[in-house]
Amino acid sequence: MQVHQYDVVIVGAGGAGMRAAIESGQRARTAVLTKLYPTRSHTGAAQGGMCAALANVEEDNWEWHTFDTVKGGDYLVDQDAAEVMAKEAIDAVLDLEKMGLPFNRTPEGKIDQRRFGGHTRDHGKSPVRRSCYAADRTGHMILQTLYQNCVKHGVEFYNEFYVLDLAMTEVDGVRRPAGVVAYELATGEIHLFQAKSVVFATGGVGKVFKTTSNAHTLTGDGMAVAYNRGIPLEDMEFFQFHPTGLAGLGILLSEAARGEGAILRNSDGERFMERYAPTIKDLAPRDIVARSMANEVREGRGCGPNKDYVLLDLTHLEPAHIDAKLPDITEFARTYLGVEPYTEPVPVFPTAHYAMGGIPTNIGAEVLADNDNVIPGLYAAGEVACVSVHGSNRLGTNSLLDINVFGKRAGIAAAEYSKTADFVELPEAAENDTVALLEKMRTSDGTERIGAIRKDLQELMDANVQVFRTDETLREALDEIAKLRERYNNVGIQDRGKRFNLDLLEAVELNFLLELAEVISVAAIHRKESRGGHFREDFPDRDDEGFMHHTMTYLDPDSETDGIKGMRLETKPVIVTRYQPMERKY
Numbered sequence: 001m002q003v004h005q006y007d008v009v010i011v012g013a014g015g016a017g018m019r020a021a022i023e024s025g026q027r028a029r030t031a032v033l034t035k036l037y038p039t040r041s042h043t044g045a046a047q048g049g050m051c052a053a054l055a056n057v058e059e060d061n062w063e064w065h066t067f068d069t070v071k072g073g074d075y076l077v078d079q080d081a082a083e084v085m086a087k088e089a090i091d092a093v094l095d096l097e098k099m100g101l102p103f104n105r106t107p108e109g110k111i112d113q114r115r116f117g118g119h120t121r122d123h124g125k126s127p128v129r130r131s132c133y134a135a136d137r138t139g140h141m142i143l144q145t146l147y148q149n150c151v152k153h154g155v156e157f158y159n160e161f162y163v164l165d166l167a168m169t170e171v172d173g174v175r176r177p178a179g180v181v182a183y184e185l186a187t188g189e190i191h192l193f194q195a196k197s198v199v200f201a202t203g204g205v206g207k208v209f210k211t212t213s214n215a216h217t218l219t220g221d222g223m224a225v226a227y228n229r230g231i232p233l234e235d236m237e238f239f240q241f242h243p244t245g246l247a248g249l250g251i252l253l254s255e256a257a258r259g260e261g262a263i264l265r266n267s268d269g270e271r272f273m274e275r276y277a278p279t280i281k282d283l284a285p286r287d288i289v290a291r292s293m294a295n296e297v298r299e300g301r302g303c304g305p306n307k308d309y310v311l312l313d314l315t316h317l318e319p320a321h322i323d324a325k326l327p328d329i330t331e332f333a334r335t336y337l338g339v340e341p342y343t344e345p346v347p348v349f350p351t352a353h354y355a356m357g358g359i360p361t362n363i364g365a366e367v368l369a370d371n372d373n374v375i376p377g378l379y380a381a382g383e384v385a386c387v388s389v390h391g392s393n394r395l396g397t398n399s400l401l402d403i404n405v406f407g408k409r410a411g412i413a414a415a416e417y418s419k420t421a422d423f424v425e426l427p428e429a430a431e432n433d434t435v436a437l438l439e440k441m442r443t444s445d446g447t448e449r450i451g452a453i454r455k456d457l458q459e460l461m462d463a464n465v466q467v468f469r470t471d472e473t474l475r476e477a478l479d480e481i482a483k484l485r486e487r488y489n490n491v492g493i494q495d496r497g498k499r500f501n502l503d504l505l506e507a508v509e510l511n512f513l514l515e516l517a518e519v520i521s522v523a524a525i526h527r528k529e530s531r532g533g534h535f536r537e538d539f540p541d542r543d544d545e546g547f548m549h550h551t552m553t554y555l556d557p558d559s560e561t562d563g564i565k566g567m568r569l570e571t572k573p574v575i576v577t578r579y580q581p582m583e584r585k586y
């Protein structure tokens with residue numbers, strides 16, 4: 001086993017991890033550990049844009065942006081965090097511009113901006129152009145730009161290193177990170193990275209669902225590793241279903257399409273969003289649009305032979321405009337569905353897209369041990385984290401913003417912390433749990449296959465924990481997950497080798513997915529109201545008296561919740577600064 005020592009270890013090389021690394025790398029000895037080659041991270045798949053109230057093309061200000069974020073999140077947003085994000089958005093975009101990001105420009109040469117769902121002028125009066133973009137490849141440009149700047153600053157990358165455990169040590173009664181345990185894909189070797197501070201930036205967990213816009217690798221590793229070391233997870237019941245996935249496939253067609261003027265229609269050709277959100281129509285927040293689409297299908301106004309999707313109509317847009325602003329996603333429609341968006345509407349249906357929940361942090365990106373205490377030296381940023389700037393529903397373009405604002409904050413804070421802190425002693429044989437787990441997996445004679453269990457889990461979550469939920473569907477999900485976990489105990493892998501054993505790692509990732517699916521389902525059972533991305537048919541209204549709080553799920557050997565041994569649920573107050581909850585109309 002190899003042992004390494006760095007001031008700061010960053011886990012994940014997506015937008016959040018690399019934005020942190022640029023800051024940390026200039027201040028302290030920093031290593032970035034990533035299971036993917038950095039530029040393959042999911043941030044590179046982001047399409048539509050990153051918002052900031054630059055007011056380059058029309059009047060706008062960061063306070064309107066804060067309000068939209070809070071209202072978009074159905075008032076579960078911590079408002080101090082939303083203020084920080086909206087205010088720092090402007091510098092976040094300008095930072096990227098200075099690093100060399102080729103944004104689309106206005107004729108005068110300013111960064112161009114376009115419309116996106118839920119972003120409005122003057123508290124909901126009409127849609128506003130707030131999203132900065134580089135065609136429909138904004139994430140790709142961000143990721144490349146950040147990577148180039150990491151290289152420029154000499155950040156050290158450990159590529160294809162899978163972090164499978166977090167080593168924690170108690171010092172004077174306070175638990176602190178001592179380092180991380182990583183598995184090197186190329187050799188099968190275990191590495192121990194000792195660090196004064198650790199930043200988690202491992203992204204989301206979309207792969208608990210079957211129909212998803214997320215990459216194969218988004219298995220919630222950081223969330224699961226933290227949870228297994230006693231760190232709570234916040235608001236896991238809130239998952240965003242993006243309205244416009246390609247029907248039957250889930251591949252994303254960015255909301256930028258609607259930002260540029262595309263319209264959703266049902267089988268009657270009706271622009272149905274006029275009924276659900278009369279003011280901003282197709283540009284309502286995603287939770288509302290996704291639910292409206294699902295409702296059209298339920299009420300028999302779906303399209304196609306099975307009446308199970310609706311149509312995204314771009315045919316009234318000029319082909320030249322489509323080619324300039326939406327080249328990639330229109331190509332997706334041609335490639336994957338054989339549909340020509342110039343002349344035919346595109347079949348779409350909601351697709352699992354974004355985890356609003358995750359590892360709880362404060363606005364300094366410090367990870368919370370509980371409602372009142374942070375874990376000194378541990379930070380999280382990006383989709384793995386829950387600050388909470390997105391509350392119960394994230395607005396489009398607020399994630400690329402979140403990863404830049406809080407990634408930067410995490411990088412600075414982790415580096416500054418490492419300047420005054422000492423190394424914490426690693427627990428004895430910190431790698432033991434990981435080594436034992438991998439050995440058991442690699443040598444098991446089990447007859448169950450990873451792919452089969454994962455498929456059953458994803459289909460179960462699509463059927464029971466999707467846009468519409470009830471107590472019955474959620475409890476059924478829990479029962480079935482318990483059975484899948486039993487099957488998982490008998491899993492056997494085919495590749496017994498040490499080098500490039502992806503089979504082995506998929507087995508580990510599947511375990512993360514099973515654990516997190518359980519957390520999502522239990523948290524969803526306990527939120528007996530409908531808010532943002534969480535819609536309970538048995539409790540269709542928002543209930544501010546009963547549920548205006550965050551959910552905190554802990555792994556706790558002494559507790560039992562809904563028949564799940566070792567799980568405890570608590571609540572955390574929402575931080576309200578200036579916007580009292582109001583009825584949410586668009």
Ligand SMILES: Cc1cc2nc3c(=O)[nH]c(=O)nc-3n(C[C@H](O)[C@H](O)[C@H](O)COP(=O)(O)OP(=O)(O)OC[C@H]3O[C@@H](n4cnc5c(N)ncnc54)[C@H](O)[C@@H]3O)c2cc1C
Pocket residue numbers: 011012013014015016017033034035036037038041042043044045046047048049050138139161162163164201202203204213214215221222252254353354381382383384396397398399400401403
């Ligand atoms: C198709 C698509 C389009 C999107 N479009 C937009 C958009 O237009 N605007 C917007 O605001 N948002 C968009 N989003 C959301 C946004 O892109 C993501 O939420 C955001 O990029 C996440 O960034 P991240 O840095 O947190 O994680 P990621 O970019 O997912 O990076 C995660 C990193 O963690 C590493 N990692 C994971 N597990 C481990 C492990 N065990 N050990 C070591 N490393 C690990 C990976 O290697 C990777 O480098 C989109 C998302 C998708 C899926």
